[in-house]
Amino acid sequence: MSNEQIKNLEEIFEARIARDEKIEPKDWMPEKYRKTHIRQMSQHAHSEIVGMLPEGNWISRAPSLRRKAALLAKVQDEAGHGLYLYSACETLGISRDELYEQLHSGKAKYSSIFNYPTVTWADMGAIGWLVDGAAIINQVPLCNTSFGPYARAMVRVCKEESFHQRQGFEIMHKLCNGTPEQKDMAQDALNRWWWPSLMMLGPTDAESIHTEQSMKWKLKRKSNDELRQQFIDQTVPQADVLGLTIPDKDLKWNEEKGSYDFGEIDWDEFWQVVKGHGPSNKKRMKARVGAWEEGAWVRDAAMAHAEKKEANKLKKAI
Amino acid sequence: MSKNWPLWEIFVRSKNGLEHRHFGSLHAADAEMALENARDVYTRRSEGVSIWVVESVNITASNPEHNGELFEPAHDKVYRHPTFYELPDEVKHM
Numbered sequence: 112m113s114n115e116q117i118k119n120l121e122e123i124f125e126a127r128i129a130r131d132e133k134i135e136p137k138d139w140m141p142e143k144y145r146k147t148h149i150r151q152m153s154q155h156a157h158s159e160i161v162g163m164l165p166e167g168n169w170i171s172r173a174p175s176l177r178r179k180a181a182l183l184a185k186v187q188d189e190a191g192h193g194l195y196l197y198s199a200c201e202t203l204g205i206s207r208d209e210l211y212e213q214l215h216s217g218k219a220k221y222s223s224i225f226n227y228p229t230v231t232w233a234d235m236g237a238i239g240w241l242v243d244g245a246a247i248i249n250q251v252p253l254c255n256t257s258f259g260p261y262a263r264a265m266v267r268v269c270k271e272e273s274f275h276q277r278q279g280f281e282i283m284h285k286l287c288n289g290t291p292e293q294k295d296m297a298q299d300a301l302n303r304w305w306w307p308s309l310m311m312l313g314p315t316d317a318e319s320i321h322t323e324q325s326m327k328w329k330l331k332r333k334s335n336d337e338l339r340q341q342f343i344d345q346t347v348p349q350a351d352v353l354g355l356t357i358p359d360k361d362l363k364w365n366e367e368k369g370s371y372d373f374g375e376i377d378w379d380e381f382w383q384v385v386k387g388h389g390p391s392n393k394k395r396m397k398a399r400v401g402a403w404e405e406g407a408w409v410r411d412a413a414m415a416h417a418e419k420k421e422a423n424k425l426k427k428a429i
Numbered sequence: 430m431s432k433n434w435p436l437w438e439i440f441v442r443s444k445n446g447l448e449h450r451h452f453g454s455l456h457a458a459d460a461e462m463a464l465e466n467a468r469d470v471y472t473r474r475s476e477g478v479s480i481w482v483v484e485s486v487n488i489t490a491s492n493p494e495h496n497g498e499l500f501e502p503a504h505d506k507v508y509r510h511p512t513f514y515e516l517p518d519e520v521k522h523m
Contacts, residue, residue: 135493137490137492137493138493139493139494184473187469187473188473191469191470191473194455194470195453195470198436198453198454198455199453201436201454206433207433207456208433263453264453271473271474410434410458411432413434413458413459413462414432414434414458416458416459417458417459417462420459421459
Protein backbone atom coordinates (compact mmCIF):
# COMPACT_ATOMS: atom_id res chain seq x y z
CA MET A 112 0.00 0.00 0.00
CA SER A 113 1.31 3.47 -0.84
CA ASN A 114 1.78 6.10 1.85
CA GLU A 115 -0.98 8.08 0.21
CA GLN A 116 -3.45 5.19 0.52
CA ILE A 117 -2.50 4.55 4.14
CA LYS A 118 -3.04 8.21 4.94
CA ASN A 119 -6.52 8.01 3.41
CA LEU A 120 -7.36 4.91 5.40
CA GLU A 121 -6.13 6.57 8.57
CA GLU A 122 -8.37 9.54 7.99
CA ILE A 123 -11.40 7.31 7.43
CA PHE A 124 -10.45 5.38 10.56
CA GLU A 125 -10.11 8.45 12.79
CA ALA A 126 -13.43 9.74 11.47
CA ARG A 127 -15.15 6.47 12.40
CA ILE A 128 -13.90 6.76 15.97
CA ALA A 129 -14.90 10.41 16.14
CA ARG A 130 -18.43 9.32 15.12
CA ASP A 131 -18.38 6.88 18.08
CA GLU A 132 -18.26 3.84 15.81
CA LYS A 133 -16.61 0.80 17.35
CA ILE A 134 -13.56 -0.84 15.81
CA GLU A 135 -13.66 -4.65 15.63
CA PRO A 136 -10.61 -6.95 15.41
CA LYS A 137 -10.77 -7.69 11.67
CA ASP A 138 -11.26 -4.05 10.66
CA TRP A 139 -8.35 -2.19 9.15
CA MET A 140 -6.50 -0.19 11.80
CA PRO A 141 -3.28 1.82 11.93
CA GLU A 142 -0.35 -0.18 13.25
CA LYS A 143 0.01 2.30 16.09
CA TYR A 144 -3.59 1.70 17.18
CA ARG A 145 -2.96 -2.04 17.29
CA LYS A 146 0.30 -1.67 19.22
CA THR A 147 -1.09 0.84 21.70
CA HIS A 148 -4.06 -1.41 22.40
CA ILE A 149 -1.92 -4.49 22.84
CA ARG A 150 0.24 -2.52 25.26
CA GLN A 151 -2.59 -1.07 27.32
CA MET A 152 -4.84 -4.15 27.35
CA SER A 153 -2.02 -6.52 28.22
CA GLN A 154 -0.76 -4.19 30.92
CA HIS A 155 -4.28 -4.19 32.29
CA ALA A 156 -4.54 -8.00 32.12
CA HIS A 157 -1.14 -8.43 33.80
CA SER A 158 -2.26 -6.10 36.60
CA GLU A 159 -5.30 -8.27 37.26
CA ILE A 160 -3.17 -11.42 37.36
CA VAL A 161 -0.36 -9.99 39.52
CA GLY A 162 -3.05 -8.29 41.63
CA MET A 163 -4.12 -11.70 42.88
CA LEU A 164 -0.82 -12.16 44.71
CA PRO A 165 -0.98 -9.51 47.48
CA GLU A 166 -4.49 -10.63 48.42
CA GLY A 167 -3.84 -14.32 47.97
CA ASN A 168 -1.46 -13.83 50.87
CA TRP A 169 -4.42 -13.48 53.26
CA ILE A 170 -6.87 -16.13 52.03
CA SER A 171 -5.60 -18.77 54.43
CA ARG A 172 -5.56 -16.28 57.32
CA ALA A 173 -8.87 -14.46 56.84
CA PRO A 174 -10.45 -13.86 60.27
CA SER A 175 -13.75 -15.63 59.53
CA LEU A 176 -15.35 -17.96 57.03
CA ARG A 177 -17.44 -15.07 55.69
CA ARG A 178 -14.34 -12.98 55.02
CA LYS A 179 -12.52 -15.93 53.54
CA ALA A 180 -15.32 -16.79 51.11
CA ALA A 181 -15.54 -13.15 50.01
CA LEU A 182 -11.78 -12.79 49.55
CA LEU A 183 -11.60 -16.03 47.60
CA ALA A 184 -14.42 -14.84 45.33
CA LYS A 185 -12.67 -11.52 44.83
CA VAL A 186 -9.34 -13.09 43.92
CA GLN A 187 -11.16 -15.46 41.57
CA ASP A 188 -12.77 -12.41 39.93
CA GLU A 189 -9.32 -10.88 39.37
CA ALA A 190 -8.31 -14.08 37.57
CA GLY A 191 -11.48 -13.82 35.49
CA HIS A 192 -10.79 -10.18 34.65
CA GLY A 193 -7.28 -11.08 33.56
CA LEU A 194 -8.71 -13.79 31.32
CA TYR A 195 -11.33 -11.52 29.71
CA LEU A 196 -8.62 -8.99 28.96
CA TYR A 197 -6.05 -11.47 27.66
CA SER A 198 -8.55 -12.93 25.22
CA ALA A 199 -9.66 -9.45 24.10
CA CYS A 200 -5.97 -8.67 23.54
CA GLU A 201 -5.44 -11.86 21.54
CA THR A 202 -8.01 -10.70 18.96
CA LEU A 203 -5.30 -8.25 17.83
CA GLY A 204 -3.11 -11.11 16.68
CA ILE A 205 -0.78 -11.65 19.62
CA SER A 206 -0.71 -15.05 21.33
CA ARG A 207 -1.26 -15.75 25.01
CA ASP A 208 2.25 -17.17 25.23
CA GLU A 209 3.79 -14.00 23.84
CA LEU A 210 1.79 -11.97 26.37
CA TYR A 211 3.01 -14.11 29.28
CA GLU A 212 6.54 -13.97 27.95
CA GLN A 213 6.40 -10.15 27.97
CA LEU A 214 5.20 -10.14 31.58
CA HIS A 215 7.71 -12.70 32.78
CA SER A 216 10.68 -11.08 31.05
CA GLY A 217 9.78 -7.68 32.51
CA LYS A 218 9.16 -6.18 29.07
CA ALA A 219 5.51 -5.52 29.89
CA LYS A 220 4.49 -3.54 32.95
CA TYR A 221 1.69 -4.01 35.45
CA SER A 222 0.19 -1.58 37.93
CA SER A 223 2.81 -0.28 40.37
CA ILE A 224 0.43 -0.65 43.32
CA PHE A 225 0.85 -4.43 43.47
CA ASN A 226 4.50 -4.07 44.36
CA TYR A 227 3.65 -3.11 47.92
CA PRO A 228 3.45 -5.79 50.64
CA THR A 229 0.24 -6.75 52.48
CA VAL A 230 1.39 -6.95 56.08
CA THR A 231 -1.87 -6.96 58.08
CA TRP A 232 -5.48 -8.03 57.59
CA ALA A 233 -6.45 -4.35 57.37
CA ASP A 234 -4.55 -4.22 54.08
CA MET A 235 -7.34 -6.34 52.57
CA GLY A 236 -9.75 -3.62 53.58
CA ALA A 237 -7.55 -0.79 52.32
CA ILE A 238 -6.92 -2.50 48.97
CA GLY A 239 -10.60 -3.13 48.32
CA TRP A 240 -11.60 0.36 49.40
CA LEU A 241 -8.76 2.41 47.87
CA VAL A 242 -7.11 0.34 45.14
CA ASP A 243 -10.33 -1.03 43.71
CA GLY A 244 -11.90 2.39 44.20
CA ALA A 245 -9.15 3.99 42.10
CA ALA A 246 -9.41 1.15 39.57
CA ILE A 247 -13.15 1.74 39.14
CA ILE A 248 -12.55 5.43 38.43
CA ASN A 249 -10.00 4.43 35.81
CA GLN A 250 -12.12 1.69 34.28
CA VAL A 251 -15.65 3.01 34.02
CA PRO A 252 -14.81 5.35 31.10
CA LEU A 253 -13.23 2.38 29.28
CA CYS A 254 -16.65 0.72 28.91
CA ASN A 255 -17.07 3.21 26.04
CA THR A 256 -13.65 2.90 24.49
CA SER A 257 -13.35 2.54 20.71
CA PHE A 258 -12.06 -1.03 20.47
CA GLY A 259 -15.08 -3.36 20.72
CA PRO A 260 -13.51 -6.36 22.51
CA TYR A 261 -11.89 -4.08 25.12
CA ALA A 262 -15.13 -2.18 25.75
CA ARG A 263 -17.10 -5.42 26.13
CA ALA A 264 -14.55 -6.89 28.53
CA MET A 265 -14.63 -3.70 30.58
CA VAL A 266 -18.42 -3.79 30.92
CA ARG A 267 -18.09 -7.19 32.58
CA VAL A 268 -15.16 -6.09 34.73
CA CYS A 269 -16.91 -2.97 35.99
CA LYS A 270 -20.06 -4.88 36.89
CA GLU A 271 -18.03 -7.16 39.13
CA GLU A 272 -15.70 -4.56 40.57
CA SER A 273 -18.19 -2.80 42.80
CA PHE A 274 -18.49 -5.81 45.12
CA HIS A 275 -14.72 -5.63 45.55
CA GLN A 276 -14.77 -2.09 46.78
CA ARG A 277 -17.71 -2.64 49.08
CA GLN A 278 -16.19 -5.72 50.70
CA GLY A 279 -13.02 -3.69 51.33
CA PHE A 280 -14.89 -0.81 52.87
CA GLU A 281 -16.85 -3.20 55.07
CA ILE A 282 -13.61 -4.66 56.41
CA MET A 283 -12.37 -1.14 57.23
CA HIS A 284 -15.68 -0.19 58.81
CA LYS A 285 -15.68 -3.24 61.04
CA LEU A 286 -12.11 -2.60 62.18
CA CYS A 287 -12.85 1.08 62.83
CA ASN A 288 -15.75 0.13 65.08
CA GLY A 289 -13.78 -2.55 66.90
CA THR A 290 -11.10 -2.36 69.59
CA PRO A 291 -8.62 0.57 69.63
CA GLU A 292 -5.97 -1.85 68.31
CA GLN A 293 -8.21 -2.75 65.39
CA LYS A 294 -8.82 0.88 64.60
CA ASP A 295 -5.08 1.57 64.72
CA MET A 296 -4.57 -1.26 62.29
CA ALA A 297 -7.05 0.33 59.88
CA GLN A 298 -5.35 3.74 60.21
CA ASP A 299 -1.96 2.15 59.61
CA ALA A 300 -3.23 0.48 56.43
CA LEU A 301 -4.68 3.78 55.18
CA ASN A 302 -1.35 5.48 55.92
CA ARG A 303 0.54 2.98 53.81
CA TRP A 304 -1.95 2.65 50.91
CA TRP A 305 -3.09 6.25 50.45
CA TRP A 306 -0.16 7.64 48.49
CA PRO A 307 0.43 4.55 46.33
CA SER A 308 -3.30 4.67 45.46
CA LEU A 309 -2.94 8.27 44.26
CA MET A 310 0.11 7.29 42.22
CA MET A 311 -1.79 4.40 40.70
CA LEU A 312 -3.84 6.86 38.65
CA GLY A 313 -0.70 7.60 36.66
CA PRO A 314 1.86 10.37 36.23
CA THR A 315 0.75 14.02 36.19
CA ASP A 316 -0.66 15.29 32.91
CA ALA A 317 2.56 17.19 32.17
CA GLU A 318 4.51 13.91 32.32
CA SER A 319 1.99 11.65 30.65
CA ILE A 320 3.23 11.02 27.11
CA HIS A 321 0.33 9.01 25.70
CA THR A 322 -2.57 11.18 26.82
CA GLU A 323 -3.37 13.09 23.64
CA GLN A 324 -3.46 10.09 21.32
CA SER A 325 -5.32 8.02 23.92
CA MET A 326 -8.00 10.69 24.25
CA LYS A 327 -8.57 10.62 20.49
CA TRP A 328 -8.98 6.85 20.50
CA LYS A 329 -11.18 7.01 23.59
CA LEU A 330 -8.73 4.87 25.50
CA LYS A 331 -8.89 7.72 27.92
CA ARG A 332 -11.75 10.09 28.63
CA LYS A 333 -10.28 12.11 31.46
CA SER A 334 -6.68 13.01 32.23
CA ASN A 335 -4.76 11.38 35.09
CA ASP A 336 -4.97 14.54 37.18
CA GLU A 337 -8.73 14.81 36.70
CA LEU A 338 -9.17 11.17 37.70
CA ARG A 339 -6.98 11.68 40.75
CA GLN A 340 -8.99 14.71 41.85
CA GLN A 341 -12.21 12.74 41.42
CA PHE A 342 -10.79 9.89 43.51
CA ILE A 343 -9.70 12.21 46.32
CA ASP A 344 -12.99 14.11 46.38
CA GLN A 345 -15.04 10.95 46.68
CA THR A 346 -12.74 9.13 49.11
CA VAL A 347 -12.13 11.82 51.76
CA PRO A 348 -15.78 11.84 52.95
CA GLN A 349 -15.62 8.03 53.14
CA ALA A 350 -12.58 8.28 55.42
CA ASP A 351 -14.62 10.68 57.58
CA VAL A 352 -17.34 8.04 57.91
CA LEU A 353 -14.70 5.61 59.10
CA GLY A 354 -13.26 8.19 61.49
CA LEU A 355 -9.81 7.80 59.90
CA THR A 356 -7.33 10.54 59.03
CA ILE A 357 -5.95 10.84 55.50
CA PRO A 358 -2.15 10.98 55.88
CA ASP A 359 -1.74 14.34 54.12
CA LYS A 360 -1.29 17.49 56.20
CA ASP A 361 -1.93 19.68 53.16
CA LEU A 362 -5.33 18.12 52.43
CA LYS A 363 -7.91 20.88 52.65
CA TRP A 364 -11.35 21.59 51.19
CA ASN A 365 -11.14 24.39 48.64
CA GLU A 366 -14.49 26.14 48.65
CA GLU A 367 -13.73 28.11 45.51
CA LYS A 368 -12.96 25.21 43.21
CA GLY A 369 -15.35 22.86 45.01
CA SER A 370 -12.77 20.14 45.56
CA TYR A 371 -9.86 19.19 47.81
CA ASP A 372 -6.36 20.62 47.62
CA PHE A 373 -3.76 18.00 48.42
CA GLY A 374 -0.05 17.65 49.11
CA GLU A 375 2.86 16.85 46.84
CA ILE A 376 3.06 13.27 45.57
CA ASP A 377 6.48 11.62 45.82
CA TRP A 378 6.97 10.85 42.13
CA ASP A 379 10.48 9.56 42.70
CA GLU A 380 8.96 6.71 44.66
CA PHE A 381 6.50 6.05 41.83
CA TRP A 382 9.20 5.84 39.16
CA GLN A 383 11.38 3.68 41.39
CA VAL A 384 8.54 1.18 41.77
CA VAL A 385 7.71 1.28 38.05
CA LYS A 386 11.35 0.59 37.25
CA GLY A 387 11.32 -2.53 39.39
CA HIS A 388 12.71 -1.24 42.69
CA GLY A 389 9.51 -1.30 44.76
CA PRO A 390 9.34 -3.28 48.00
CA SER A 391 7.85 -6.41 46.39
CA ASN A 392 8.61 -6.34 42.64
CA LYS A 393 11.01 -9.27 42.78
CA LYS A 394 8.76 -11.31 45.04
CA ARG A 395 5.76 -10.81 42.74
CA MET A 396 7.63 -11.82 39.61
CA LYS A 397 9.18 -14.81 41.33
CA ALA A 398 5.72 -16.03 42.40
CA ARG A 399 4.23 -15.44 38.95
CA VAL A 400 7.05 -17.02 36.94
CA GLY A 401 7.24 -19.88 39.44
CA ALA A 402 3.53 -20.64 39.08
CA TRP A 403 3.89 -20.66 35.29
CA GLU A 404 6.94 -22.91 35.23
CA GLU A 405 5.75 -25.30 37.92
CA GLY A 406 2.42 -25.63 36.10
CA ALA A 407 4.03 -26.59 32.79
CA TRP A 408 3.74 -30.33 33.36
CA VAL A 409 0.03 -29.97 34.14
CA ARG A 410 -0.61 -28.08 30.91
CA ASP A 411 1.39 -30.65 28.93
CA ALA A 412 -0.38 -33.58 30.56
CA ALA A 413 -3.81 -32.06 29.85
CA MET A 414 -2.88 -31.56 26.21
CA ALA A 415 -1.49 -35.10 25.88
CA HIS A 416 -4.67 -36.49 27.46
CA ALA A 417 -6.86 -34.49 25.08
CA GLU A 418 -4.89 -35.73 22.07
CA LYS A 419 -5.11 -39.34 23.25
CA LYS A 420 -8.86 -39.09 23.73
CA GLU A 421 -9.25 -37.58 20.27
CA ALA A 422 -7.13 -40.36 18.72
CA ASN A 423 -9.22 -43.03 20.47
CA LYS A 424 -12.39 -41.47 19.18
CA LEU A 425 -11.03 -41.57 15.63
CA LYS A 426 -9.90 -45.19 15.99
CA LYS A 427 -13.38 -46.22 17.11
CA ALA A 428 -14.94 -44.41 14.17
CA ILE A 429 -12.74 -46.34 11.73
CA MET B 430 8.37 -28.81 23.59
CA SER B 431 4.95 -28.07 25.00
CA LYS B 432 1.97 -27.46 22.79
CA ASN B 433 -0.31 -24.55 23.56
CA TRP B 434 -3.91 -25.12 24.51
CA PRO B 435 -6.17 -24.09 21.62
CA LEU B 436 -8.56 -21.14 21.78
CA TRP B 437 -12.33 -21.68 22.18
CA GLU B 438 -15.20 -19.28 21.61
CA ILE B 439 -17.83 -19.31 24.35
CA PHE B 440 -21.57 -18.84 23.81
CA VAL B 441 -23.95 -18.60 26.76
CA ARG B 442 -27.74 -18.74 26.97
CA SER B 443 -28.57 -16.47 29.87
CA LYS B 444 -32.04 -17.94 30.36
CA ASN B 445 -34.41 -20.23 28.54
CA GLY B 446 -36.24 -18.38 25.83
CA LEU B 447 -33.15 -16.40 24.84
CA GLU B 448 -30.53 -17.33 22.25
CA HIS B 449 -26.93 -18.24 23.02
CA ARG B 450 -24.80 -15.14 22.79
CA HIS B 451 -21.04 -14.78 22.28
CA PHE B 452 -19.46 -14.07 25.69
CA GLY B 453 -15.76 -14.25 24.89
CA SER B 454 -13.04 -16.83 24.48
CA LEU B 455 -10.62 -18.90 26.51
CA HIS B 456 -7.91 -21.54 26.18
CA ALA B 457 -8.51 -25.19 27.04
CA ALA B 458 -7.00 -28.56 26.13
CA ASP B 459 -10.30 -30.00 24.89
CA ALA B 460 -14.03 -29.29 24.62
CA GLU B 461 -14.84 -30.73 28.03
CA MET B 462 -12.26 -28.54 29.74
CA ALA B 463 -13.44 -25.55 27.70
CA LEU B 464 -16.95 -26.09 29.11
CA GLU B 465 -15.68 -26.31 32.67
CA ASN B 466 -13.46 -23.25 32.29
CA ALA B 467 -16.31 -21.32 30.64
CA ARG B 468 -18.46 -22.11 33.67
CA ASP B 469 -15.80 -20.55 35.96
CA VAL B 470 -14.83 -17.63 33.75
CA TYR B 471 -18.17 -16.50 32.34
CA THR B 472 -20.92 -17.68 34.72
CA ARG B 473 -19.65 -16.98 38.25
CA ARG B 474 -22.82 -15.00 39.00
CA SER B 475 -25.50 -17.17 37.44
CA GLU B 476 -25.18 -15.51 34.04
CA GLY B 477 -26.18 -18.65 32.18
CA VAL B 478 -28.21 -21.84 31.95
CA SER B 479 -26.48 -23.34 28.92
CA ILE B 480 -23.02 -23.05 27.36
CA TRP B 481 -21.73 -23.82 23.86
CA VAL B 482 -18.02 -24.02 23.14
CA VAL B 483 -16.59 -23.95 19.62
CA GLU B 484 -12.92 -24.18 18.79
CA SER B 485 -12.04 -20.80 17.29
CA VAL B 486 -10.32 -22.29 14.22
CA ASN B 487 -13.68 -23.75 13.17
CA ILE B 488 -15.31 -20.36 12.79
CA THR B 489 -15.32 -18.80 9.34
CA ALA B 490 -15.79 -15.06 9.49
CA SER B 491 -16.64 -12.59 6.75
CA ASN B 492 -14.00 -10.05 5.90
CA PRO B 493 -14.94 -6.43 6.73
CA GLU B 494 -13.11 -5.36 3.55
CA HIS B 495 -15.81 -7.15 1.57
CA ASN B 496 -18.66 -5.50 3.46
CA GLY B 497 -19.53 -3.53 0.36
CA GLU B 498 -20.37 -6.40 -1.96
CA LEU B 499 -21.81 -8.47 0.90
CA PHE B 500 -24.16 -6.01 2.54
CA GLU B 501 -24.72 -3.05 0.27
CA PRO B 502 -27.15 -4.83 -2.08
CA ALA B 503 -29.68 -4.75 0.77
CA HIS B 504 -29.49 -0.97 1.10
CA ASP B 505 -31.49 -0.10 -2.02
CA LYS B 506 -34.28 -2.62 -1.43
CA VAL B 507 -36.50 -0.43 0.66
CA TYR B 508 -39.53 -2.32 -0.68
CA ARG B 509 -38.61 -5.06 1.81
CA HIS B 510 -39.77 -2.80 4.63
CA PRO B 511 -43.44 -2.20 5.50
CA THR B 512 -43.00 1.58 5.56
CA PHE B 513 -42.35 1.53 1.79
CA TYR B 514 -46.05 0.95 1.15
CA GLU B 515 -48.54 3.79 1.20
CA LEU B 516 -51.90 3.24 2.86
CA PRO B 517 -54.87 5.55 3.22
CA ASP B 518 -55.08 7.11 6.70
CA GLU B 519 -58.39 5.48 7.54
CA VAL B 520 -56.93 1.95 7.36
CA LYS B 521 -56.21 0.69 10.88
CA HIS B 522 -54.36 -2.33 12.28
CA MET B 523 -52.04 -2.93 9.32
